[in-house]
Amino acid sequence: MVENQAILRFNGATKRFGDFVAVDHVDFEVHNKEIVSIIGENGAGKSTFCKMLTGVYSIDEGEMYFEGKKVNYKNTTESMKAGISMVYQERNLVGMLTGAQNIVLGHEPGRGFISERQAYERAIEIRDRLHLTIPLDVPVEELGAGEQQLIEIMRAFYNNPKVLILDEPTASLGEGEVEPFLDFVKNVRNTMDIAIIFISHKIEELFAISDRIAVLTDGKNTLTDRVENLTQIQVITAMLRTGKSYGRVPVAEKDFSKLPVILDVEKASYDGEEHHLNFQVHKGEVVGFYGLVGSGRTECAEALFGLRKAEKSYLFNGDTITRCNTRNMIERGMIMTPEKRANGMFKALSLVDNICNLFLKSGLAGKGAGVVKKAKSREFADRILSDNDVKYQSPGQAISGLSGGNIQKIIIGRSIAIENISLLILDEPTNGIDVGAKFEIYQKVRQLTDDEDEERRIGVLFISSEIDELLNVCDKIYVFADGNIIQGFERNNFDKQNILSVAVRGKRTDG
Amino acid sequence: MEKWKDMFAKRWLLFFTIATAVIFGIISPAFLQVANLLNILSSACIVGVMGVGLTCIFATGELDFSAGSQVSLASCLMAVMLGRTSLHSYAAALILTLVILGLVGLYNAFLHVKIGIPAFIATLGTSYLVKGIAKALTNSKTVNNLPQWPKAFTFMGQGYLFGIIPMPVVILVIVGALILFYTEYTRAGKYLYAVGSNPTACDYIGIDGKAQKVKGFVITAVLCGLAGVMQGSQMNAASPTLGENMFVPALTTVFLGATYGKIGVFNVPGTLVGAVLYALINQGLLMITSELWLKNYVQGGMLLFALVMVVVIRVKGSKK
Numbered sequence: 001m002v003e004n005q006a007i008l009r010f011n012g013a014t015k016r017f018g019d020f021v022a023v024d025h026v027d028f029e030v031h032n033k034e035i036v037s038i039i040g041e042n043g044a045g046k047s048t049f050c051k052m053l054t055g056v057y058s059i060d061e062g063e064m065y066f067e068g069k070k071v072n073y074k075n076t077t078e079s080m081k082a083g084i085s086m087v088y089q090e091r092n093l094v095g096m097l098t099g100a101q102n103i104v105l106g107h108e109p110g111r112g113f114i115s116e117r118q119a120y121e122r123a124i125e126i127r128d129r130l131h132l133t134i135p136l137d138v139p140v141e142e143l144g145a146g147e148q149q150l151i152e153i154m155r156a157f158y159n160n161p162k163v164l165i166l167d168e169p170t171a172s173l174g175e176g177e178v179e180p181f182l183d184f185v186k187n188v189r190n191t192m193d194i195a196i197i198f199i200s201h202k203i204e205e206l207f208a209i210s211d212r213i214a215v216l217t218d219g220k221n222t223l224t225d226r227v228e229n230l231t232q233i234q235v236i237t238a239m240l241r242t243g244k245s246y247g248r249v250p251v252a253e254k255d256f257s258k259l260p261v262i263l264d265v266e267k268a269s270y271d272g273e274e275h276h277l278n279f280q281v282h283k284g285e286v287v288g289f290y291g292l293v294g295s296g297r298t299e300c301a302e303a304l305f306g307l308r309k310a311e312k313s314y315l316f317n318g319d320t321i322t323r324c325n326t327r328n329m330i331e332r333g334m335i336m337t338p339e340k341r342a343n344g345m346f347k348a349l350s351l352v353d354n355i356c357n358l359f360l361k362s363g364l365a366g367k368g369a370g371v372v373k374k375a376k377s378r379e380f381a382d383r384i385l386s387d388n389d390v391k392y393q394s395p396g397q398a399i400s401g402l403s404g405g406n407i408q409k410i411i412i413g414r415s416i417a418i419e420n421i422s423l424l425i426l427d428e429p430t431n432g433i434d435v436g437a438k439f440e441i442y443q444k445v446r447q448l449t450d451d452e453d454e455e456r457r458i459g460v461l462f463i464s465s466e467i468d469e470l471l472n473v474c475d476k477i478y479v480f481a482d483g484n485i486i487q488g489f490e491r492n493n494f495d496k497q498n499i500l501s502v503a504v505r506g507k508r509t510d511g
Numbered sequence: 512m513e514k515w516k517d518m519f520a521k522r523w524l525l526f527f528t529i530a531t532a533v534i535f536g537i538i539s540p541a542f543l544q545v546a547n548l549l550n551i552l553s554s555a556c557i558v559g560v561m562g563v564g565l566t567c568i569f570a571t572g573e574l575d576f577s578a579g580s581q582v583s584l585a586s587c588l589m590a591v592m593l594g595r596t597s598l599h600s601y602a603a604a605l606i607l608t609l610v611i612l613g614l615v616g617l618y619n620a621f622l623h624v625k626i627g628i629p630a631f632i633a634t635l636g637t638s639y640l641v642k643g644i645a646k647a648l649t650n651s652k653t654v655n656n657l658p659q660w661p662k663a664f665t666f667m668g669q670g671y672l673f674g675i676i677p678m679p680v681v682i683l684v685i686v687g688a689l690i691l692f693y694t695e696y697t698r699a700g701k702y703l704y705a706v707g708s709n710p711t712a713c714d715y716i717g718i719d720g721k722a723q724k725v726k727g728f729v730i731t732a733v734l735c736g737l738a739g740v741m742q743g744s745q746m747n748a749a750s751p752t753l754g755e756n757m758f759v760p761a762l763t764t765v766f767l768g769a770t771y772g773k774i775g776v777f778n779v780p781g782t783l784v785g786a787v788l789y790a791l792i793n794q795g796l797l798m799i800t801s802e803l804w805l806k807n808y809v810q811g812g813m814l815l816f817a818l819v820m821v822v823v824i825r826v827k828g829s830k831k
Binding site for chain 2: 307325326327329330331335336337338342343344345346347348349353356357358360361365369370371372374414
């Protein structure tokens with residue numbers, strides 16, 4: 001075999017889901033003793049591409065060559081047998097089993113009977129080969145996140161892989177664990193005959209570890225080069241989506257320093273950590289939360305709204321909030337729509353019930369026994385449906401029969417019908433709905449904040465992974481990384497590249 | 512045409528029930544005599560009251576396996592309190608029994624809602640505890656026709672209102688109407704269905720889902736208690752195992768009910784129709800054959816049939 005022949009090569013890899021092209025004619029190769037990193041925004045196609053390599057997804061178009069031979073794996077068993085191992089982002093360990101038991105899980109040595117001793121020896125052998133010193137005879141749940149990650153990798157080495165795919169391996173590691181881990185990966189490359197594919201969206205890690213970097217954007221490979229020929233700015237630029245152009249919504253100019261503050265947050269503790277948040281929402285302002293998946297945007301909003309246990313103290317319309325549940329916050333005029341639409345609707349129930357269940361304590365049901373006022377509820381539901389241009393057959397139909405866009409209109413529509421609403425939190429409101437419906441949501445959001453009657457204006461917190469839509473509708477964008485707000489951008493300072501680079505580097509751009 | 516088809520799809524259980532009565536009537540003309548029909552109706556009523564109770568907990572998306580034992584406990588409580596203590600007021604004993612059953616419901620709610628044990632396991636555990644209490648009360652024996660029992664004891668199950676309407680029918684009508692009103696026309700009922708449909712969505716719109724489940728467990732237990740009082744009264748006896756054979760019939764009526772009216776949703780009118788159908792088939796079979804094994808076949812068959820219908824309807828509904 002020629003020295004510089006790629007061990008794994010993929011020409012024109014393409015994967016479609018219906019009309020959506022997740023991976024679009026990607027050419028890719030990786031050599032022995034090489035680390036190639038794949039970087040891209042959420043949904044850029046990284047995971048889909050790897051699942052094509054391991055046979056989880058079938059290949060729609062393109063040819064894959066492994067050690068020079070054309071291959072087409074139907075499942076992970078086949079690819080693993082050939083020598084392609086993948087370590088997934090989520091931990092797949094059995095907590096109460098020991099490291100050794102976890103490593104041999106699924107391919108225990110011995111026929112029928114499991115030989116503990118043999119298993120342990122085999123695990124130790126892998127450990128020594130990788131120059132690690134983790135104890136393998138204690139239950140893995142007693143180990144730290146970094147050690148568990150290494151056990152996963154040892155498991156991947158059970159079959160002597162020739163290609164190792166690491167999917168966001170550092171995502172679950174603590175601060176001090178990342179660097180030793182990266183050193184370990186480099187060491188593996190240097191000492192063993194193996195090619196490593198490293199997936200991450202933390203750009204500094206990639207520059208520290210990679211031989212080559214490949215950028216995926218909207219399923220396309222927009223850049224591939226050796227790391228010494230690249231700068232971080234080049235990579236970030238390549239990651240920017242070339243702009244699915246939505247119509248621009250008109251945004252009224254306001255001087256927020258003169259407008260009342262609705263929400264004022266400094267910090268809060270949840271999920272066992274203190275988070276630096278430090279942001280404000282004014283009346284009539286659309287504030288965007290941008291960040292990569294896992295950067296803590298949703299968690300922050302959930303903590304404020306009372307969905308997530310948190311130690312907090314923040315100002316909402318001048319009142320200090322320290323303890324709350326969602327009922328209290330709705331009564332005070334704050335409501336949040338869920339990231340997954342399924343979490344916001346009652347599938348088998350009618351449109352009327354889906355709308356009116358939110359208002360049974362505010363006028364749609366009598367006091368005392370709480371008898372539901374049927375006519376009034378029906379009228380109220382009709383009004384919400386027509387105010388929000390929902391397309392439906394009858395108000396009595398089950399909500400599950402509507403399209404995603406129409407369901408979202410109902411969820412948002414009922415939320416803004418709350419009488420004293422002053423802050424609306426939208427978590428990924430345009431997720432999975434078509435372009436037309438998206439634009440209607442942008443318009444709605446601006447209409448809520450730019451209402452001609454200044455009294456009726458509210459504040460909106462808009463959480464999104466799509467930077468373009470935030471640039472379109474927001475007055476201010478805060479960028480999250482590792483659970484904290486890193487930097488805020490005013491509308492006149494909006495810069496796509498800056499915002500994205502803050503998100504991937506987790507550092508302020510100005511120092 | 513479409514309308515009729517839709518109507519039939521929603522009301523088929525009612526048509527099927529009428530058709531069943533007619534068929535049994537043709538096979539055995541005695542079947543359709545008023546006395547027999549009233550008899551069938553009153554036997555449907557006790558299972559019906561239990562079923563209406565179970566409908567409430569099913570509406571929240573949970574279940575209660577201790578329902579059968581709750582029925583037994585209530586019958587034993589009444590029998591022992593009135594027969595072996597100095598308590599002689601029937602009304603007081605009835606109220607006390609229902610309060611105790613309410614506590615059993617709260618206990619189930621505590622295990623599931625507060626501690627977090629899946630309702631299936633929690634209520635299974637409760638069912639044995641409750642059965643144990645019932646056995647302790649009666650020394651594991653059936654208590655028959657004690658002389659201390661007031662006349663009222665047998666009235667709930669055997670008496671007639673105005674001399675014609677069997678008491679169980681009266682009770683079922685009252686209970687059915689109350690719970691129907693509660694589940695369909697009040698805020699609390701809307702919340703009951705909301706949490707059954709999606710507890711997460713409840714969080715987002717500020718409905719306390721846990722409180723709804725507590726209510727569901729308590730209503731179920733109290734109505735099972737009432738069913739137990741009725742059953743003891745009808746048999747003029749009480750035993751710690753009397754409710755066990757009623758659990759599967761009650762479960763069947765609830766699931767049959769979910770194929771009626773609001774398709775795929777547990778609802779009170781459906782449960783009522785289901786209870787009548789169940790009693791019709793049961794009594795009808797007794798009239799035309801003496802093979803006891805047939806009863807088990809029919810019981811199991813009907814429950815499975817109802818389950819299959821509900822699951823198929825739901826799967827179809829979710830694909831839409």
